[in-house]
Amino acid sequence: MIGRTPWWSVTIVAVVGCIWIIPVVGIVLTSIRPPSEVALGWWRLDEFTITFDAWARVWGQFPLAQAFWFTALLAGLATAGTMLLTPAAAYAFHFLKFPFRRLMLILIINAFVLPQQVVIIPLFQLWRDLKMIDNIGAVLIPYVGLSFAWSIFLVKNFLEDFPKELIEAARIDGCSAISTLRHVVLPNATTPIFAVGILQFLWTWNALLLPMLYLRSNVPLPVLLTKMSGTYESNWDLQSVAAIVTTIVPLLMFLVFQRYFAAGAQTRSGAKE
Template structure:
């Protein structure tokens, strides 16, 4: 009886999932079709004629130096800023949760307030600052920008997650003579892995899919989103290059999310009972 009551909801969710997957599936098949077929027919043609499938589009894409460099840049920026953000957020979250210091609560309120600041308001000031300091059009500049604007959310998430750790565990480690560095590395980090995974996924996906920051703060240093945009703008009919690049741009973050989805769900619930 319970299964029957859940059936309509399951059918509805299955239908929504199918509608969401159709464009992705269509993009995959488009990336496997010859340019002549793409321009004259739809991606569904391959369902009737599987012999049309070819990897020539992917070979052409990886032969395009601009797109390959853009893919490498995207990986460097996404992985680099995610790792740096997680480290700094974990250290700050630990300090806000378990290290008493003057003005701690007031400073945390400032961090929470920064959550509402849109990154668009900082693009022009940061552009001027980067131009003066030599960080403009560099991977380091993009990494630092994304870390700066990801920190308020990262600190907020990890601070609340760390408050879930029983105080007895922390005090017991300190009474046993463990230093704060040892408490952090051997106790805090392992116990907060779900929240760290959730933060890492959020930041990785946001950075990987970023366009506006990369367009504003870069020229020759182009992530994959900017390179695809440039290909689409300059060569509107160059779908045989754009389709595989777009699919790779979609598939990598999707694979990261699916591989860490359990930790992601647990991380979102971390800190939900304490503030």
């Protein structure tokens, strides 16, 4: 019989949840109240007026819609590329035999400890020579390439417990390596693939450094958010609106894909869904 959850654990979770929600409430209230009312603190309720002037100003003064769709395109392409290439690479490193396999895997995984700031200047010189500055590929390629350090490691760890009998049976039936990956491994590896997709999407959606350096005409939402801070005024109401627009999509994506992530945990035994 399963025991009841201790009251103290529920209390701790509730307190932590309230602490995490407080900044969200502050951002929402700041976006729908006049700056004069929140100048001394959004929590002051001496005067409480609801207005959507900040929302109208943001959409009118800044290319928020364009930045939103460009961010969705950039994050979607980077996530799709990582989810397609990572399982293939992890499958090759785990089940196939080729020269310098272990050395290549060590080099890829060790790239995880390489700070992103180290590759900024060499990449900038390379993109400048290739005339790729202000090109979506200038950030898309590093997004996918830098993710291999942790994504291949994550999927390969999952394949450590993958039933090798399924791979051997596919080979006996005459399946090639690509067919085995497509029809045997991928349907039973939804857990790490969706985990990689969630993490990659959150990272690329909120990325700031590479787009700020390599993009000029089209910029994603995090870069646009940094440009909203005025020189002589803070524009907290405008920044709050942009912050809400920036964070709502990753939150929804995480909630939607988490269902598939949890359901995919049932396939760890190697049985097809």
